[in-house]
Amino acid sequence: MRAIEARSLTKVYPGGTKAVDDVSFDVEEGEIFGLLGPNGAGKTTTIKMITTLARPSSGSATVFGVDASRSPEQVRQMLGFVPQTISVDGDLTGYENLLIFAKLFFVERGQRKARISEALEYFGLTERANDLVKHYSGGMMRRLEIAQALVNRPRLLFLDEPSIGLDPYSRMQVIKQIKELNQNFGTTIFVTTHDMNEADELCDRLAIMNLGKIAVSGSPTELKKSMGGDVLTVTVSGGLPDSIPKELGSTISSEEGVVKILTEDGERAIPRITDYLEGKGTLVESVSLSRPTLDDVFMKYAKAGITQETSFREARSARRSIVRHGR
Amino acid sequence: MTSPQHLVSSVLTIAEMEARKLRHDSTELWMRAVQPALWLLIFGEVFNGIRGLAPGGFSYIQFIAPGVLAQSVLFVSIFYGITIVWERDVGLLTKLLSTPSPRIAVVVGKALAAGVRGVFQGVMIFALALIIGVNLRFDPFDVAGVFIVVVLFAMCFASLSMTLASFLKTRDRMMGIGQAITIPLFFGSNAIYPVSLMPAWLQVISAYNPLSYVVDAMRAMLLTGDYSSLPLDIFALVLSTAIFIGAASMVLKRLIE
């Protein structure tokens, strides 16, 4: 049975923003599914509709065959949700956070205590279990949130940018724990992220979303393959021509004198591109050749959404989440 | 649909959550007892000297003790709308609403917690009344009755406040509306002066003011022992509590949309 079937999901916010625009996709039971996309792509809105927190303007979502609009409570019984901003209760202890949410998920009384101490142990929080959560570090709060999933054992777990604000070690830890949750309990995982390395490592399948639509989906390997050929990273000085001829390849990105070009056969393309650019009066400083990474895939499909404006917004939302941590 | 056991257990869990927070930090609880204490100790004592201010041969401080209790419960419970907006701001509300527990459980649980705070206010005011020698009818049934009214009243206004929060959505606006509701309700009621002293237009307002009914019910139990209007008072209170709980459960989701 499919964990999620989304059909023509659409969300128009009261202000008129079409945050999600006719999106359909499936998530198979037991897989780790990644939804990637630039800021404002509509990832969180998509999650909110499936978790019954927002009502779709049109379209439908089913979770393990149960319609989210018709039986929201039944759907929520199968879900865990780790929201984008940290949302543990700072005025309770770590233990109490797990206890209260276990009760709200109707975890059987006989199993609660054992599962909670197991989860605290597993996430390395046992020693701090009786401290108020507002005195935890951001990483500990994140771990506590994921620990809730280990107590409640949802069939489907949503993680909205789980590694945001974590140091590289904590991030690695969290990724490992998510994977183990998936392997040991068969939990289906739906994760959003901006980090392509993370997505590559974690996800069985992923979809790239941009401007409310899914631009492309597939396994990380498929997506990289679908780019075809090689990526040339060319460092230049002097002005660049507006474009390069199609037969030489296509530009993925171009920033501050570094141009990434996708070509079919990189080795042959190096001299031709160098010649072409120098013919146009551009000085080529270096060229390197690599296989396409998920970053390149992301840049190709999400390009249109990344503008100056969204990077301002990113800064703002990062600041907001810091402010929230602080409280 | 949620089974009745699940509903009850969710309600109790939400209330437990609030109670645990109060146990970790009860400063606010004590701070909130200061204001009613001042009303009794200063306002009450000053006007106590004026004979005949209170009807039925009671002293003024006896007369306002139930009024001060009702007022302090009102102030405590109207605060719940601000709390829920704050919980929305820190993401906690999203988390609560993503659990399988029904929405109404969140509302009733929080409202019950308001009731618990109200009972605490009651205990403090009674203790103070005993200390300064205010003569109230401390009959166990009457005191229990007062606490039932306190809990209902707190639940009623906490739910009203959560309903308003779902439309107003920001803490600043909720602060504003909190003031705009509580002050007129307080001064437009029989809490600190008898209806007979009010100008005619205020008497009309007071007759429709829910706070007046609450104060009436409390006075009946704590002072006069005349229970004739009690059934009506309590019926009105139960009805409006049910209405506001229903309303808040329906609109609460607006906060996170």
Ligand SMILES: Nc1ncnc2c1ncn2[C@@H]1O[C@H](COP(=O)(O)OP(=O)(O)OP(=O)(O)O)[C@@H](O)[C@H]1O
């Ligand atoms: N409550 C809301 N009311 C109005 N517009 C909203 C609301 N929430 C989101 N939007 C808009 O909908 C669009 C999609 O937002 P969403 O939060 O789903 O994006 P996202 O992909 O999760 O972005 P990010 O990576 O920054 O978290 C954005 O343009 C955003 O401004």
Ligand SMILES: [Mg+2]
């Ligand atoms: Mg988001």
